[in-house]
Amino acid sequence: MNIVTGSTTALITPFKNGKLDEQTYADLIKRQIKNGINAVCPVGTTGESATLTYEEDKRCMEIAVEVCRGTDTKVLAGAGSNSTAEAIEAAKTAQKCGVDAIFSVAPYYVKPSQEGLYQHYKSIAEAVPELPFMLYNVPGRTVVDITADTVIRLFDDVKNIYGIKEATGSLERSVELLSRRPELKVFSGDDAIDYPILANGGAGITSVTANLLPDLKSELVRLALSGDYKGSKAINDKLFPINKALFLESNPIMIKAAMYIAGLIKTLEYRLPLVAPSAQNMKILEEVMKNYEIKGL
Known part of the structure; x- marks a missing residue:
């Protein structure tokens, strides 16, 4: 099983006149490739997956596979x-589209028990047994936490479940998981704590900020995984102000605004109920962005 690790980007989904802007989407993925990102992540939280149609979901995956083929x-x-x-x-x-691996967010709103989570993930992973599978734990959005015990049970019992995107914001959780199963691939799902998770044995990151600064994010991960923790920490520290600014409002509101300010997307469009950031937060973002060199398409 050829698993995915390293630097990964939770891609935004650009819209034009309310529809998926396919050309811009492809160009943004090419920019990620050019700047050393190990994997792109279409149709996640940052991609506004909750408000995409099934056909848009599929098309985003198809474009990502097409653009990344041969790279x-x-x-x-x-x-x-x-x-x-x-x-x-x-x-x-996703499997039919030819993706390399999938990640699956914890079921939101219904608030299942830990046994329900176990059966949910086991059922999905066993339906695509040849596809590498990552859990995605983000209780701030789903209102349910995949506990360490449940993660380890799934990892032990289901062959293709190889890792987890940890977006609890808890370093303790990552420490616990890796102390109990060092071979589990733990990804940082919170930009501000990428370095400490990697330094503790994490295998990668799934980043929002990498939409804007893929060069710095890919280098941060490369340095950490090669043992240069001082260099990785320096980049993590440098990115702290922009990481903070990008979460002034619910993701992906601020990152799409940042991409628009930088000229990386031509139109600033969201799917309701998401709307553009406040004028105050837009101003804060513009000021913070002046401290970074943002590479173009």
Whole structure:
């Protein structure tokens, strides 16, 4: 099983007149490849997956696979739902599109038990047994936490579950997981704490900030995984102000605004109920961005 690790970017989904802007999407992925990102992640939280149609989901994955074909950059696609049956269909669609691996968000709104989470993930992963599979734990959005015990049970019992995107914001959780299963691939799902998770044995990151600064994010990971912790920490520290600014409002509101300010997307469009940031937060973002060199398309 050829797993995905390293620096990965939770791609935004650009819209034009309310529809997926396919050309800009492809160009943004090419920019990620050019700047050393190991994998792109279409249709995750940052990609506004909750408000994309099934056809848009599929098209985003198809474009990512097409653009990354023949390069060293892989495709780690989102395939999650609060319905297990829908998540299985999403995983099968991702597999048909030719993605390299999938990550699946914990089922939101329904608030399942830990046994429910176990059965949910086991069912999805076993429906696509040849596809490397990552759990995605983000309780701030889903209102359910995949506990360490459940993660380890899934990792031990299901062959293709190889890792987890940890977006709890808890360093303790990552320490616990890796102390109990060092071979588990733990990804940082919180930009501000990429370095400490990597320094503790994490295998990669899934970054929002990498949409804007893929060169710095890919280098941060490369240095950490090669043992240059001082160099990795220096980049993590440098990125702290922009990481903070990009979460002044719910993701992906600020990162899409930043991409617009930088000229990387031509139109600033969201799917309701998301709307553009406040004028105050836009001003803060513009000021912070002046401290960084943002490479173009």
